[in-house]
Amino acid sequence: MQENVEACRILLEINPTLLNQTNYDGITALHIAAIRNNSRTIEYLLSNGAEIKPDHNGLYFSNYAITRQNEAAVKEIVLHERWPEIVELLSNTIYCPFKELIEYLPEICLTLFDFSILQPPLKNRNRQPTEPLQHLKIMILHKRDKLLAHPLCEMFLKVKWMMYGRWIHLIITVYYIILNSAVTFSCLRQVPLIMDYNNNNQVDHCVQNLYSQTNESSFNRRILIFILFVSLSNMFTQCLQIISQRVKYFKHWNNHFVLIFQSLLIINSVISLIGNNQLYSAVLAIIVMFIAWMNLLLQMIRSQDFGIFIIMFIHVTATVAKLLPLSLYLLIGFATVFRQLIQLPDEEVFTSLSDNNKIQFRNCFIEYPSSLNHSMNNITKINRRQFNMLSDIGLTFFDTLMMMMGEYKRTKIIIQSYLEDQVSAIPYPKLTFIFYIAFIILIPITLISLTIGLAVGDIDKARRSAAQELIYRQVYWLDSLEANLPRWLYAKVCVQKWLLKPARPNLPRYERSRQELNKTVELLNQRLNIIYKKLEWFNYQLHQIMQKLSIQTMETLLDTGSYDDVG
Structure with a gap:
C-alpha cells in the first residue's frame, strides 16, 4: 500500500493533471482506490485536493467504498478533514453517505455518531428542504437496533420529547379525555337495555314520560353535536391520510381501529340526535363507549413514561x-x-x-x-x-x-x-x-x-422488543409532527447540538468554593495513597526478585563520629 502511495506521488510529480483524470467510464484515481480498498492512497489523493465527482453511472468514490464494505477505505474517508465536504455534497440525495453507512456499515456510524446524523440540516447544498428524522427511519427500516439503542440516540429522542413532544402529547391526551367524557356522558343517558324494544309504541311512551328530561335535553343535544363535529373532523383527517399514504395507510392495525371507532361514533351520534329508540342504538352506544376508552389507551402508547408497559401488555397478550x-x-x-x-x-x-x-x-x-x-x-x-x-x-x-x-x-x-x-x-x-x-x-x-x-x-423479550417498538413509534410520530410544521417553526425545533449541564447546588459562592477545594484535596489524597501502595508493591516485588537471583545489596554506613582532636 505504501508502494501505491509512492507511485501516485511520482506520477503526480510528472503529470499533475492525472489527479482528476478519468477513463472511458468516468472513473478517477479516487474511484480506483476506493474499489481496491487502498486507504493510504485515498488519504493521499484527498489531501492533495482530488476532485470529488461522479463517474458516468453517477456513483462517487464513497459509494464504491461503502457498498463494497471496504472498512479500511471507509474509515479513512470518514476521518479525513474533507468528510464534511462529502456530506454536504451528497446529503439529501440517493447517494447520501449516512444512508449507505447505516445500511452497509453500521459499525462505522458509531465512530461519527452525533446530532448531525440524527438531525440533518434544514436545507442541503441545493437549497432543498430535508426530510426530518430520515436517518432514524432508515435505521428502523434496516433493523439497526444497536444504533437506535445508542445513548446519543436516546438522548436525541429525549430532547425532542422534552422540547415539544410531551406538550403536544399532553394536548392530544386532554383532547381525547374530553371527547371520551362526552361520549360516556351521552351513552350513560341513553335509554337502558331493560326497555321492551319489541313494543315500539310503548317504548316511545316510556321515553317521553321517563327519559325526556335527560335524553332530549338541550345540554345532551349540544354534547352530541360536539361529538358529531369532532368525529367528522377526525374522519376527514383520516381520509386525507388515506389519500396521501394509500395502501401504506392500511398496513397498520391502529389505523383500522381508528377508522372503525370514528365510523361507529358518527353513526351513534346521528342515531341519538334523531331520537331513534331501538335496541341496536342502545347496544351501539355501549360498544362505542368501550372502544372510546380503548382508543385513549392506544393514544397513550407513545408516552415515554408508561408507553412501554402498554406495548408489553399487548405483546404478552399476543403470546x-x-x-x-x-x-x-x-x-x-x-x-x-x-x-x-x-x-x-x-x-x-x-x-x-x-x-x-x-x-x-x-x-x-x-x-x-x-x-x-x-x-x-x-x-x-x-x-x-x-x-x-x-x-x-x-x-x-x-x-x-x-x-x-x-x-x-x-x-x-x-x-x-x-x-x-x-x-x-x-x-x-x-x-x-x-x-x-x-x-x-x-x-x-x-x-x-x-x-x-x-x-x-417472554417478559424479558417483551421488554426489549417493547423498548424498540416504543422508539419506532416515537420516531414516526415525531417525524409526522415535524413534517407538518412550518419552516420557521421547524427551524426552532431542529436540534443540531445539545448542551447537558450537571445539576449544581444553590449554595453561596464561598461555600461552593470551599466544597470544591475539599473535594479536590480528598481526591489528591486518594490518588497519593494509590501511588504509595503501588510503590510498596513494586518494592516488595523487587526484593523477591533479588532474593531469587541471590543478589546482595551494598549498604553504605555513614560514620558520624566526632573528630575534633584530629588535626
Whole structure:
C-alpha cells in the first residue's frame, strides 16, 4: 500500500493533471482506490485536493467504498478533514453517505455518531428542504437496533420529547379525555337495555314520560353535536391520510381501529340526535363507549413514561393468545363430557304426565321414581339450580370456562354425590369424579402453569422488543409532527447540538468554593495513597526478585563520629 502511495506521488510529480483524470467510464484515481480498498492512497489523493465527482453511472468514490464494505477505505474517508465536504455534497440525495453507512456499515456510524446524523440540516447544498428524522427511519427500516439503542440516540429522542413532544402529547391526551367524557356522558343517558324494544309504541311512551328530561335535553343535544363535529373532523383527517399514504395507510392495525371507532361514533351520534329508540342504538352506544376508552389507551402508547408497559401488555397478550386453540379444544372436550355426566332429569315433564304414563316411564332412568320421591327432596334448591344450568349447552360452556379460570363451585357437589352415592344428582359419580380429577390436572395445573411460564419467560423479550417498538413509534410520530410544521417553526425545533449541564447546588459562592477545594484535596489524597501502595508493591516485588537471583545489596554506613582532636 505504501508502494501505491509512492507511485501516485511520482506520477503526480510528472503529470499533475492525472489527479482528476478519468477513463472511458468516468472513473478517477479516487474511484480506483476506493474499489481496491487502498486507504493510504485515498488519504493521499484527498489531501492533495482530488476532485470529488461522479463517474458516468453517477456513483462517487464513497459509494464504491461503502457498498463494497471496504472498512479500511471507509474509515479513512470518514476521518479525513474533507468528510464534511462529502456530506454536504451528497446529503439529501440517493447517494447520501449516512444512508449507505447505516445500511452497509453500521459499525462505522458509531465512530461519527452525533446530532448531525440524527438531525440533518434544514436545507442541503441545493437549497432543498430535508426530510426530518430520515436517518432514524432508515435505521428502523434496516433493523439497526444497536444504533437506535445508542445513548446519543436516546438522548436525541429525549430532547425532542422534552422540547415539544410531551406538550403536544399532553394536548392530544386532554383532547381525547374530553371527547371520551362526552361520549360516556351521552351513552350513560341513553335509554337502558331493560326497555321492551319489541313494543315500539310503548317504548316511545316510556321515553317521553321517563327519559325526556335527560335524553332530549338541550345540554345532551349540544354534547352530541360536539361529538358529531369532532368525529367528522377526525374522519376527514383520516381520509386525507388515506389519500396521501394509500395502501401504506392500511398496513397498520391502529389505523383500522381508528377508522372503525370514528365510523361507529358518527353513526351513534346521528342515531341519538334523531331520537331513534331501538335496541341496536342502545347496544351501539355501549360498544362505542368501550372502544372510546380503548382508543385513549392506544393514544397513550407513545408516552415515554408508561408507553412501554402498554406495548408489553399487548405483546404478552399476543403470546397468551397463541394458546387459545389448545384451551378451546380442552374446553369443548370437558364441557361436552360434563353436560352428559352432570345432568338432572326433567322433573316438570315427568310430573305433568298421567299416572299411567308415570308407571310406563318410571324405569327409563336410573332410580328415577325414587329420585322424585326421596332423593330430590334431599338436594337443595341451589344445587338443583346449578345442575339445571348444565342442561343448556351454552351455559355448560360458560360454566366450564369459569372452572378453567378457578371457579370450582362443583367440587362440593361432586364429592358429596360420590361419598353419599346420590344417583339422582349424578348418575355415575365415580366416572364423573375421574373426569373431574383429569380436568383439575390438565387445566389448572398444566395449562395455567404453561401460560404463566410462557408469560414470565417472554417478559424479558417483551421488554426489549417493547423498548424498540416504543422508539419506532416515537420516531414516526415525531417525524409526522415535524413534517407538518412550518419552516420557521421547524427551524426552532431542529436540534443540531445539545448542551447537558450537571445539576449544581444553590449554595453561596464561598461555600461552593470551599466544597470544591475539599473535594479536590480528598481526591489528591486518594490518588497519593494509590501511588504509595503501588510503590510498596513494586518494592516488595523487587526484593523477591533479588532474593531469587541471590543478589546482595551494598549498604553504605555513614560514620558520624566526632573528630575534633584530629588535626
